[in-house]
Amino acid sequence: MGLEDAGGRTALEIAVEAIAGGVTMIQLRDKQAPLRQVLEQGARLRDLCRGHGVAFIVNDRVDVAVLLDADGVHVGQDDIPGAEARRLLGSGKLVGISAGTMEEAEWAMANRADYLGVGPVYATATKQDAGEAIGTDLIGAITDRWKIPVVGIGGIGADNAAPVIKAGAAGVAVVSAITRQANPMQAARQLADVVRQALK
Numbered sequence: 209m210g211l212e213d214a215g216g217r218t219a220l221e222i223a224v225e226a227i228a229g230g231v232t233m234i235q236l237r238d239k240q241a242p243l244r245q246v247l248e249q250g251a252r253l254r255d256l257c258r259g260h261g262v263a264f265i266v267n268d269r270v271d272v273a274v275l276l277d278a279d280g281v282h283v284g285q286d287d288i289p290g291a292e293a294r295r296l297l298g299s300g301k302l303v304g305i306s307a308g309t310m311e312e313a314e315w316a317m318a319n320r321a322d323y324l325g326v327g328p329v330y331a332t333a334t335k336q337d338a339g340e341a342i343g344t345d346l347i348g349a350i351t352d353r354w355k356i357p358v359v360g361i362g363g364i365g366a367d368n369a370a371p372v373i374k375a376g377a378a379g380v381a382v383v384s385a386i387t388r389q390a391n392p393m394q395a396a397r398q399l400a401d402v403v404r405q406a407l408k
């Protein structure tokens with residue numbers, strides 16, 4: 209799950225609710241806040257996640273992941289290459305890599321990704337440069353070819369998460385389906401229920 213401040217609530221407040229609703233991973237994704245603020249907010253999120261056995265991942269910034277002793281980092285195709293991220297992070301940390309095409313998935317696999325974030329599965333307003341929705345076929349093609357956990361991302365909510373899992377994803381990553389909801393805990397719970405059911 210990615211997090212952004214939303215509806216006057218802090219990321220930490222939303223994270224508390226999301227964890228109560230059943231999310232298993234939280235990603236710190238803040239491209240705007242000053243670095244000092246990101247580090248302060250990140251330390252609080254990390255402590256919250258640790259206290260609940262939830263994985264804490266930092267988006268883009270390997271330096272921030274190292275400083276926060278995060279569980280890992282998520283990098284895209286234009287970010288620091290996954291293999292370099294791993295060198296900086298050290299062993300025992302997760303490196304997630306984004307892919308929107310089979311070629312990008314090949315690059316991610318060559319960079320020894322621990323998991324792939326594949327999308328945007330559906331149209332999203334959260335990431336302006338996400339590109340066109342790609343649907344669920346690539347998830348099936350990747351999971352047929354490699355034994356790697358894939359999470360679908362982009363425009364996913366409780367209403368459309370099941371086909372993403374049925375295509376082969378191990379989970380879904382969402383922003384607005386939790387952060388922009390009036391009741392993030394209920395939204396997370398509904399989503400987790402749908403994912404659990406579809407994984408059966």
Ligand SMILES: Cc1ncc(COP(=O)(O)OP(=O)(O)O)c(N)n1
Binds near residue numbers: 335
């Ligand atoms: C789980 C997950 N999957 C994909 C992304 C997108 O990463 P990226 O392509 O680098 O885009 P930004 O998130 O950095 O805008 C992600 N963050 N998480």
Ligand SMILES: Cc1ncsc1CCOP(=O)(O)O
Binds near residue numbers: 328331333334364381
């Ligand atoms: C970070 C990211 N990467 C691909 S789509 C996306 C945004 C996901 O946000 P939402 O779940 O609100 O569509």
Ligand SMILES: [Mg+2]
Binds near residue numbers: 283284
């Ligand atoms: Mg990125």
